Amino acid sequence: MASLYKMRISDLSGIGAKRAALFNKLGIYSVGDLLNFYPRSYEDWNSVTKIENLESGGVFCIRAVLGTQIVNSRTGGGRIISKGTVYDDTGTLQIIFFNNKYISSMLKSGKEYYFYGKVTADYNIGQMISPTFSLVSEGAVIRPAYKQTAGLPSKTTANAVRQALSLLPKEIKDPLPEQVRRTFGLCGLKQALNDIHFPADSNALDNARRRLVTEELVVLNLGMRSLREHSRGESGIKINKDFSTDFEKLLPFEFTRAQKRVVEECVADLTQKIAPMNRLVQGDVGSGKTAVAASVCYTVIKNGFQAAFMAPTEILARQHYHTFCKLFESADINVALLTGALKESEKKKIRAQLACGEIDLIIGTHALITDKTEFKNLGLAVTDEQHRFGVAQRAKLLGKGENPHLLVMSATPIPRTLGLIVFGDLDISIIDELPPFRKPVKTMLINELKHKRAYEFIKNEISKGRQAYIVCPLVEEGELDNVASAEEYAAELMLREFSNIPVGIVHGRMKPSEKEEVMNKFSAGEYSLLVATTVIEVGVDVPNATVMMIENAERFGLSQLHQLRGRVGRGGEQSYCILVSNKESPETKQRLEVMCSTNDGFKIADEDLRMRGPGDFFGERQHGLPQMSIADFADTKSLELSQKVADYIMFVYKNLCNDELRLLKNEVDRLFMHGGQNSLN
Numbered sequence: 001m002a003s004l005y006k007m008r009i010s011d012l013s014g015i016g017a018k019r020a021a022l023f024n025k026l027g028i029y030s031v032g033d034l035l036n037f038y039p040r041s042y043e044d045w046n047s048v049t050k051i052e053n054l055e056s057g058g059v060f061c062i063r064a065v066l067g068t069q070i071v072n073s074r075t076g077g078g079r080i081i082s083k084g085t086v087y088d089d090t091g092t093l094q095i096i097f098f099n100n101k102y103i104s105s106m107l108k109s110g111k112e113y114y115f116y117g118k119v120t121a122d123y124n125i126g127q128m129i130s131p132t133f134s135l136v137s138e139g140a141v142i143r144p145a146y147k148q149t150a151g152l153p154s155k156t157t158a159n160a161v162r163q164a165l166s167l168l169p170k171e172i173k174d175p176l177p178e179q180v181r182r183t184f185g186l187c188g189l190k191q192a193l194n195d196i197h198f199p200a201d202s203n204a205l206d207n208a209r210r211r212l213v214t215e216e217l218v219v220l221n222l223g224m225r226s227l228r229e230h231s232r233g234e235s236g237i238k239i240n241k242d243f244s245t246d247f248e249k250l251l252p253f254e255f256t257r258a259q260k261r262v263v264e265e266c267v268a269d270l271t272q273k274i275a276p277m278n279r280l281v282q283g284d285v286g287s288g289k290t291a292v293a294a295s296v297c298y299t300v301i302k303n304g305f306q307a308a309f310m311a312p313t314e315i316l317a318r319q320h321y322h323t324f325c326k327l328f329e330s331a332d333i334n335v336a337l338l339t340g341a342l343k344e345s346e347k348k349k350i351r352a353q354l355a356c357g358e359i360d361l362i363i364g365t366h367a368l369i370t371d372k373t374e375f376k377n378l379g380l381a382v383t384d385e386q387h388r389f390g391v392a393q394r395a396k397l398l399g400k401g402e403n404p405h406l407l408v409m410s411a412t413p414i415p416r417t418l419g420l421i422v423f424g425d426l427d428i429s430i431i432d433e434l435p436p437f438r439k440p441v442k443t444m445l446i447n448e449l450k451h452k453r454a455y456e457f458i459k460n461e462i463s464k465g466r467q468a469y470i471v472c473p474l475v476e477e478g479e480l481d482n483v484a485s486a487e488e489y490a491a492e493l494m495l496r497e498f499s500n501i502p503v504g505i506v507h508g509r510m511k512p513s514e515k516e517e518v519m520n521k522f523s524a525g526e527y528s529l530l531v532a533t534t535v536i537e538v539g540v541d542v543p544n545a546t547v548m549m550i551e552n553a554e555r556f557g558l559s560q561l562h563q564l565r566g567r568v569g570r571g572g573e574q575s576y577c578i579l580v581s582n583k584e585s586p587e588t589k590q591r592l593e594v595m596c597s598t599n600d601g602f603k604i605a606d607e608d609l610r611m612r613g614p615g616d617f618f619g620e621r622q623h624g625l626p627q628m629s630i631a632d633f634a635d636t637k638s639l640e641l642s643q644k645v646a647d648y649i650m651f652v653y654k655n656l657c658n659d660e661l662r663l664l665k666n667e668v669d670r671l672f673m674h675g676g677q678n679s680l681n
Contacts, residue, residue: 004167004541005032012163022152026450031164036671037157038196038212038349039144043116043132046140046201052090056121062128063136064088065112070097070104086115093119093128112136116143141449142199161197168193175663176215179652184645186211196630210638216631217642222649223668236402237379239303247298250327251291258433259288265429266296270405277380279403280612283431284601285566286438289409290320292431293382294327296407301333301360305379305404310364310397314339314512315519319541321363328361338364339375341512347372369396380405408423411563411601440599441569443577445553445592454578455497461547462501462528466573468547470531470611472507473566489551490531498529507533532562541572553579553595554588559609561592562601629645 006251008018009028028034049060064086072082082104083095095115097103117131132143132155146157174181174189181188187195187207195208244263248255255263262281269277283289297307309324311317321337328335336359338350347367353359357376362368379400383394398406408426441555446454458468490505503517504527522530523542526679530545534556548568553561561579568576579592631638649661656665 002006003032004164005030005037006030007167009034011454012160015160019156022149025149026147026152031167032075034157034161034164034467035168035193035197036629037146037161040147041145042199042205043143043145045114045134045143046204047114048114048140050090051088051093051126054093054119054126056119057125059116059118060128061114061140062086062088062093063114063140064093064301066109069090069109070107072101072104084109085212086113091126092126095131096127096129097132100130107133110123114140117589135356142201142205144197158197165194173663175667176218177653177660177664180645181211183648184214184641186214188198189215210641211637212629213631213638214642214645216646216651217638219664219667220628220631221642221646223353223671224665225646226656226668227648228489232404234274235405237276237300237305237404239270239300239305239379239405241299241303242271243299243302244295246302247295250298250331253435253553255291256288256431256433256435258283258431259292262292262429262431263295266292266407267299269427270296270299275404277407278426279406280408280410280426280428281431282410282428284434285411285563287434289411289412289431290323290384293384293407293409297324297361297380298328298331298333300380300405303379305377306354306357306359306375307361307380307382308368308375308378308400309361309384310368310381310398311363311365311384314341314365315506315515317363317365318516319519320384323541324361324363333360334358335361335363338362339512340365340367342367366393369400373400375400377401377537378404378596380407382407382409384409411566425564435667437441437572438569439572441548441565441575441577442639443565443579443596443599445579445581445589445596447582448580451580452497452581456547457576457578458529459498459501461576465544466547467522467525467527467545468529468543468549469545469564469567471548471550472531472533472681493529493531499597502527503529503531505531534560541570544566545570546575547575547578549578549580551580553592554581554583558591558594559601559606561595562604565595565599583608 007030008020009015009023009030009439010017010071012034017024023029023034026037030508043061045061047061048063051062053066056060057074065088066084067087070082070084070600072080074080080099080101082100084095084107086093086095112137113133115128115131115133117128120127120129137338142153144161146154146155146161148157168190172190176186176189180186189211192208192211195204195214199205199208200653244267266277266279266281271646281289281292285592292310297309300307309320310318320335321335324335336350336353338347338354342350350359350362351373352528354362355374355376367373381394381397381401381404383397383406393560394406394408398404408424458470461468478537487505487507490503491625494503504522506515506518510518518530521527527543545568548565550556550561550564565577570575579595581592583589591607596606598604649664653661656668
């Protein structure tokens with residue numbers, strides 16, 4: 001039988017070209033795609049509620065008799081409204097349908113049905129609006145609800161899925177070998193597909209979901225491992241000598257034990273391995289990742305190679321440039337800056353110097369990975385704030401040399417299990433210690449009624465010669481509305497509460513030169529207060545700033561709030577973070593209270609993942625991972641199980657080339673390269 005991935009969706013009965021186009025809009029082109037189009041939710045018709053116990057606003061399933069025949073009427077606008085009354089032994093309920101001229105022939109008075117829908121109340125009369133229904137004689141089931149598009153209701157998709165399931169052979173080849181399924185108590189693929197779409201009960205659904213989620217995460221896990229092991233081969237960069245001790249003599253402070261350990265791990269990669277270094281350095285805000293990266297750059301440069309340091313924003317790139325220039329001013333290392341904002345003549349000159357080897361260390365933004373940028377002998381590529389760069393972007397930077405070493409840094413703490421999946425192609429080093437002079441930032445949650453007191457607190461800190469940030473409300477950095485709100489807010493502060501205090505403003509729509517000018521003035525102390533959007537989220541380093549006030553804090557994820565908070569507490573003085581939110585919901589308060597209870601970024605990351613899922617860590621698909629069909633990165637139990645299964649597979653079968661793993665390898669290929677053959681045949 002031909003693969004169901006080669007069978008078009010239009011080959012199913014009742015699906016012509018017009019309906020096939022609607023399925024295509026949902027990303028369904030083949031019968032195989034349809035079988036992997038899992039329900040977004042389920043209607044549990046096994047759980048029946050008596051009419052007297054219904055609550056307005058809730059979604060319920062009732063078992064009731066249609067007492068009166070459905071009556072159709074028309075509104076002034078020509079819409080059809082159909083009404084009827086149903087009853088059980090506890091009460092009556094009105095059912096209402098809109099624009100369904102066939103409903104009166106579909107429901108018969110005196111017959112007993114299951115009705116499932118949302119309950120409302122109109123003039124104290126209970127109503128169920130447009131419920132789904134079936135005869136009681138057909139039995140109570142858990143019904144799938146699929147993502148819909150106009151003209152393609154969930155019921156139509158369900159009927160098509162039934163057809164697709166009927167095309168499966170009696171036995172289908174399973175990507176997970178029987179030994180693996182037996183060891184971890186996972187059901188077979190055919191059983192899982194049937195039960196994920198049409199489960200007999202909640203146990204069947206749970207077992208199906210466990211199997212399919214585990215398989216999807218195992219495929220992702222093995223694929224990321226494969227990238228790490230095979231994607232880069234042997235490095236053309238030979239690092240013979242460790243210069244990290246010489247580098248430490250340049251520092252005005254001493255490395256922590258954690259920084260020393262991570263530098264040693266990086267140097268071991270550089271000097272002892274045949275393959276190039278492929279390492280993530282992960283550390284909390286202020287843990288000293290940049291200094292670690294600088295040490296690795298120093299060793300590579302002193303061995304005769306160039307280093308590139310790519311930052312996600314213009315502000316951060318310029319800040320790193322100034323930091324490295326100061327650090328290496330007596331080390332005979334030529335540092336340059338390359339960003340999109342430079343004049344074309346300046347970029348041309350820097351690129352020429354880079355190509356002939358006059359520049360040892362280049363700091364920049366995405367300008368580093370354009371086709372025009374060439375290196376003489378790139379030995380090390382560093383990317384800062386890894387969650388903002390996809391796999392493809394860092395691969396493009398690596399393509400500028402002969403398999404150079406790679407160091408990626410992230411101040412966004414990611415729970416260990418998730419990190420093993422997301423950064424499965426990288427070795428991971430963690431800086432788990434802060435410099436001894438850094439004091440924990442005291443964090444408090446207030447509502448707008450306490451604004452005045454907060455402003456007085458900020459003015460008091462400024463009167464002591466310190467500085468402060470206020471982060472404005474925003475939805476998405478760079479939107480015009482946010483610019484207006486930031487500028488208007490700053491103007492109000494300058495006219496009222498802070499009329500005698502120099503206030504600067506910085507936001508994403510300003511020109512890079514304008515942002516740099518404001519940031520330089522703030523760093524130099526010319527501005528005591530900086531009103532900003534999240535353009536200051538990463539990397540901005542002003543040790544004299546001791547207060548961070550964040551408006552509408554509920555709009556941010558905890559990880560982002562933690563990043564913002566990290567802009568203060570960088571000097572020796574006690575620092576403070578004030579979260580402002582008027583939201584009274586228990587969930588919001590619980591989330592924000594986490595920020596008040598700990599400065600530990602990894603604890604915050606665990607809570608963020610549990611409450612909001614992985615979006616906060618990666619933004620909109622910036623992590624470069626393949627799209628998941630059913631797995632949820634917030635499900636830590638499934639992540640841990642998939643890790644165990646992947647470890648077991650590699651222990652038992654050694655590698656994916658084992659014949660018993662042929663179908664699993666095809667799944668890995670299909671997920672990462674959209675190729676390979678699927679097992680549904």
